[in-house]
Amino acid sequence: xxxxxxxxxxxxxxxxxxxxxxxxxxxxxxxxxxxxxxxxxxxxxxxxxxxxxxxxxxxxxxxxxxxxxxxxxxxxxxxxxxxxxxxxxxxxxxxxxxxxxxxxxxxxxxxxxxxxxxxxxxxxxxxxxxxxxxxxxxxxxxxxxxxxxxxxxxxxxxxxxxxxxxxxxxxxxxxxxxxxxxxxxxxxxxxxxxxxxxxxxxxxxxxxxxxxxxxxxxxxxxxxxxxxxxxxxxxxxxxxxxxxxxxxxxxxxxxxxxxxxxxxxxxxxxxxxxxxxxxxxxxxxxxxxxxxxxxxxxxxxxxxxxxxxxxxxxxxxxxxxxxxxxxxxxxxxxxxxxxxxxxxxxxxxxxxxxxxxxxxxxxxxxxxxxxxxxxxxxxxxxx
Numbered sequence: 001x002x003x004x005x006x007x008x009x010x011x012x013x014x015x016x017x018x019x020x021x022x023x024x025x026x027x028x029x030x031x032x033x034x035x036x037x038x039x040x041x042x043x044x045x046x047x048x049x050x051x052x053x054x055x056x057x058x059x060x061x062x063x064x065x066x067x068x069x070x071x072x073x074x075x076x077x078x079x080x081x082x083x084x085x086x087x088x089x090x091x092x093x094x095x096x097x098x099x100x101x102x103x104x105x106x107x108x109x110x111x112x113x114x115x116x117x118x119x120x121x122x123x124x125x126x127x128x129x130x131x132x133x134x135x136x137x138x139x140x141x142x143x144x145x146x147x148x149x150x151x152x153x154x155x156x157x158x159x160x161x162x163x164x165x166x167x168x169x170x171x172x173x174x175x176x177x178x179x180x181x182x183x184x185x186x187x188x189x190x191x192x193x194x195x196x197x198x199x200x201x202x203x204x205x206x207x208x209x210x211x212x213x214x215x216x217x218x219x220x221x222x223x224x225x226x227x228x229x230x231x232x233x234x235x236x237x238x239x240x241x242x243x244x245x246x247x248x249x250x251x252x253x254x255x256x257x258x259x260x261x262x263x264x265x266x267x268x269x270x271x272x273x274x275x276x277x278x279x280x281x282x283x284x285x286x287x288x289x290x291x292x293x294x295x296x297x298x299x300x301x302x303x304x305x306x307x308x309x310x311x312x313x314x315x316x317x318x319x320x321x322x323x324x325x326x327x328x329x330x331x332x333x334x335x336x337x338x339x340x341x342x343x344x345x346x347x348x349x350x351x352x353x354x355x356x357x358x359x360x361x362x363x364x365x366x367x368x369x370x371x372x373x374x375x376x377x378x379x380x381x382x383x
Contacts, residue, residue, distance in 0.1 A: 005317075008352050009325040010142040010170055010298040012192040012199050013342030015249075019197055022252035023245030030244055036236025038251050043233065045254035049172055049262065050187060050205040052179040057204045057229040058250070060243045063169035063190030066202030067096050069224035070165050070186050074210060076218035077101030079133040082123060082162070084115045084153075088143035088328045093136045093167050100219045105132075111144045111331065112300070114293035117152040124160040133213075134163040139187075140171035143328045145289040145300030145337060147175055154182035163213055169193060172203075173257060174269040174297040174341040185210045194269070194297065194341040196256070197249040269296040272340045272349050275376040279353035280338070282375030283360060283367055288335045297341040298325075302334065307363045309336050315362065320355035346380055 007014050028034050039058065046056045059069060075081065081102045083094035086109045094104045107123055109115050115137070124132065135157045140147045150166065157164040166187040168177050173194035179187050184205075191201035204226065214226065228239040257265055273296040277287060280301050288300035303309055309326055313336060316322045325337040340349060353372035361369045 003321040006322045008339050010339035015196055016343050019249045019252045023249040030242055031237055038247055042250050046203055050179045052205050054207040059202050061202050063202050066188035066204055067093055070188055071097050071100055072219040072221040072224055073214050073226045074217055075102050080131045082107055082132050082135045084137045086115055086146055087111050087141040090138040112288050113290045114146050115148050117156055121156045132162045134165055136165050138167040140175055140295050140297055142170045142298050145295045145298050146293050147295045151182050154184055158183040170297050173265055176266050179205050196253045196343045200243040200246045275349050275379040276338055276340055278379040279372035279376035282371040283357055299338045300335045304365055309333055315359045316355055322352050322355045350376055
């Protein structure tokens with residue numbers, strides 16, 4: 001029998017039925033008044049999500065496209081850039097900057113740990129001539145399940161004077177990200193994560209310091225030109241043909257999110273993340289991420305003794321309809337990941353841990369299959 005699939009990965013994430021339906025209307029003129037009204041509403045809603053009074057733009061593309069937009073609008077070939085990386089996506093941000101001619105200096109931290117703000121301070125303090133033009137930081141590293149402390153990193157970078165460019169693709173909505181208060185010059189987010197809409201849109205918030213940098217930036221740009229995005233937004237349009245259905249889905253999703261308030265979203269994600277971690281540990285599993293910086297968007301779990309990650313994920317998907325993510329790159333055979341961001345509820349958490357317990361037992365692990373569910377329920381009850 002075909003069964004419902006429970007998508008428990010860090011993106012794309014499940015989408016509410018009402019949001020899906022918001023994108024099912026008749027196609028409209030993307031240069032007309034109906035679209036202009038939706039675009040304006042979404043832009044104002046996004047400012048509340050980014051916690052900014054500055055400019056926010058909606059671009060058609062993936063989160064990686066948003067990162068490329070950040071690079072080509074902020075930098076020039078030969079610019080010195082400090083890349084703070086704690087995993088795969090931090091490395092990707094650096095690779096994009098390198099591809100466009102920036103001189104990228106890596107400041108890498110052990111996978112599973114967060115970046116040390118004091119190490120960032122030390123490196124920037126040593127840059128007496130202010131050669132470093134920008135610092136790249138991933139707020140929430142989904143490849144390892146770790147969240148960086150942007151509240152601490154932001155003021156350190158501002159004190160130096162470099163631009164702080166942030167990959168917030170998987171953090172926005174799920175994790176507090178105070179763009180203005182923390183001094184974040186440019187932040188990128190993506191629709192397919194905690195925003196609860198399908199892939200296809202990327203969002204960029206940028207402040208006056210970013211605009212000043214853009215005036216000097218010399219990397220060629222066309223599709224990702226944020227100056228064009230600003231000019232067209234003033235007319236209620238986008239420079240190029242947008243993903244019209246996703247914009248209406250975004251409008252609906254923002255209505256849902258903002259009705260409850262952003263703090264409620266952060267609290268919900270933290271509550272569910274705690275339940276997942278408690279359930280995994282009750283099943284005898286070791287968590288990969290440093291617990292002091294564990295992500296509220298995704299939990300990384302170490303390979304169970306005597307169980308192959310590929311076998312676990314396959315059985316979870318084929319027998320129980322629960323889709324988990326594997327590790328990436330050098331972590332491919334070492335961890336699996338449980339996403340719990342966006343349109344994921346407590347019942348999904350409980351079902352996932354129940355399926356995980358039964359899967360482990362079926363694969364030969366010495367485990368109480370119900371222990372994960374019991375621990376998760378206790379965690380949820382305690383909140």
